[in-house]
């Protein structure tokens with residue numbers, strides 16, 4: 443009896459201690475202590491996938507209205523953190539940016555872009571830092587963008603001529619803009635001065651195909667055992683085919699550059715117009731970067747410039763013109779500004795853009811309502827962390843709904859209205875410091891192509907409204923203009939923007 447009661451205290455202590463250990467370190471019960479963000483109820487196997495429409499930024503915004511600015515949705519079995527407020531975005535892209543600067547591995551991207559050797563999808567780390575800094579230094583910095591001025595001016599003149607000479611009654615602006623941005627990228631990245639229209643069209647259509655196949659909501663990424671479906675329905679075969687097409691194309695381009703430069707010793711110093719491929723080949727030859735540049739790196743980086751730079755810039759222009767056609771008062775105000783700035787020289791050059799405050803406000807407002815990449819690019823955390831009081835596990839995929847943030851009534855007055863004036867007397871900018879407004883993302887992974895893109899878009903817009911008066915064809919009125927979005931990573935206007943133009947005789 444005595445000996446038994448003697449044992450009770452240590453026994454109970456041992457049990458308590460074990461339970462205590464389990465509570466603190468044990469697997470099953472430790473998750474119970476974690477405070478997870480709210481989640482909508484999910485179905486077996488597919489999780490919340492059924493709640494995403496073809497325009498996921500819209501369905502996710504609707505869900506976040508019920509579940510809050512930080513919610514955990516389940517795509518298949520994978521928990522994905524959805525960020526829908528400026529405060530939460532600031533926490534992730536500024537305060538804890540280091541932890542959230544990785545990108546998830548995506549199957550199709552991996553397949554087509556050489557195992558994600560590009561900038562946009564490379565995992566966070568030394569390799570990514572190196573290729574990104576090469577590209578920024580050689581193509582995207584203010585100084586380099588300045589140096590392509592002649593290319594832009596020539597391509598703008600071609601665009602204006604094309605519109606002036608068009609014999610058809612209506613002009614397809616969607617088509618004009620995608621050629622403009624694609625031709626400019628082709629010239630500065632590939633050095634093709636005279637890409638023929640056929641080649642240009644081919645690239646554009648292949649890029650479109652890529653956009654369709656590479657959706658980030660690819661089922662195979664979330665429900666791995668459904669992979670076999672992609673094998674039997676031809677999806678994998680299409681991906682394979684597209685990857686081969688791009689590889690052949692880039693292989694040809696690189697070959698061309700190697701041949702052209704044979705004999706010349708130092709490309710970068712030569713006075714010829716130097717393009718990005720030249721520079722990457724030169725860096726490869728000299729091995730000046732910390733580690734050798736592989737052939738695949740060159741192709742992947744060039745690929746990025748096309749994917750990241752073409753559709754986004756042209757889509758922004760299409761949306762801007764569409765909004766201006768819907769809002770004749772804004773169009774008139776912009777045209778007045780353009781005429782005033784052009785003055786007696788009857789033309790607008792890049793030097794004039796800084797004087798065009800209304801133009802800049804128009805572009806900003808258009809990017810607010812129609813960010814070409816509404817969900818930015820997905821991120822992935824590399825450590826356990828705490829965001830707004832919630833525990834976020836290492837390896838969590840993160841999607842930032844910049845579209846929803848830019849329409850959040852908490853930050854924006856009448857958020858659904860197109861009103862460029864709202865930007866006139868604020869310092870609000872898209873360079874990643876104002877988290878209410880992040881069409882280009884922010885932080886380490888933010889878009890490095892802002893200056894490149896905006897110089898093209900602003901100049902194009904200025905020249906267009908100076909030279910022409912636009913109207914909708916077939917007696918359509920403003921309210922008929924369809925603003926439906928097309929599904930895809932880059933959200934474009936679904937129905938191509940057709941307009942009639944009247945030349946402004948003076949210009």
Ligand code: HEM
Pocket residue numbers: 561562563574582746747750751752754755758813814815818819820881882883884885886887888889890891892894895
């Ligand atoms: C209006 C035009 C453009 C828009 C709206 C846009 C938007 C974006 C967005 C939202 C991201 C992801 C940012 C993030 O995850 O935080 C991004 C990344 C990127 N953009 Fe852009 N972009 C545009 C034009 C361009 C151009 C012209 C280029 C280059 C020629 C470019 C190159 C890139 C690259 C390389 C990345 C990946 C950055 C990284 O992961 O480190 N973009 N862009």
Ligand SMILES: *[C@@H]1O[C@H](CO)[C@@H](O)[C@H](O)[C@H]1NC(C)=O
Pocket residue numbers: 614616617618620938
């Ligand atoms: C307008 O151009 C776009 C983009 O090139 C193209 O997809 C579309 O078919 C064209 N539409 C018309 C009516 O010409």
Ligand SMILES: *[C@@H]1O[C@H](CO)[C@@H](O)[C@H](O)[C@H]1NC(C)=O
Pocket residue numbers: 736737
């Ligand atoms: C890169 O391609 C060139 C020509 O196609 C080839 O001679 C060279 O060996 C390749 N380099 C690497 C590292 O694969």
